[in-house]
Amino acid sequence: MMTLVKTVAAGGLTILAMTHPSGAANVKPALYTAAQAEHGASVYQQSCAACHGNLLEGVAAPALKGLGFNEMAKAQSLTVDGLLMVVANTMPQSDPGSLKPDQVNAVVAYILQQNSYPAGATALTADTAAQAHISMRTGLKNEGQVRKADIRDDKGGVPKEDGAIVARPKAKVHRRAKHAR
Secondary structure (H helix, E strand, O other): OOOOEEEEOOOOOEEEEEOOOOOOOOOOOOOOOOHHHHHHHHHHHHOHHHHHOOOOOOOEEEEEHHHHHHHHHHHHHOEEEHHHHHHHHHHOOOOOOOOOHHHHHHHHHHHHHOOOOOOOOOOOHHHHHHHHHHOOOOEOOOOOOOOOOOOOOOOOEEOOOOOOOOOOOOOOOOOOOOOOO
């Protein structure tokens, strides 16, 4: 599948738009192989489904596809390489960092597949993801500042429109003073 770049001059501004030969805009790139995503589905079921759900719908942990995932990806400026880093270093939550690199790559390939990224001829690796630097929300190259993503948001933070996480106010706790008797 080939992606074309169109340049359009509009009022003195040059606008670049990624299009597919069929004319569809914002085509997601092929970053993994079908076999890699298939392997990822099996690793996902063993290591991730208990928290993220059998269908990536989110149970005890956030959804990894659909509207909830897209909102989280936008709020955190999540990229494919950022997702690889999160999975490699913090997942599964019960045994962080226990997945082997090929398992991490396969799980992220499966997540990409479930988020309508097409399969390609080259397997996903940390190096290819870092070079592509693709936004998980749009599937397009992320030109903005990259932040380390924490897709779990277990710190009680609230995402703002600009993607920053703001801490929720802590509840006031009233304690009785100990009085000498």
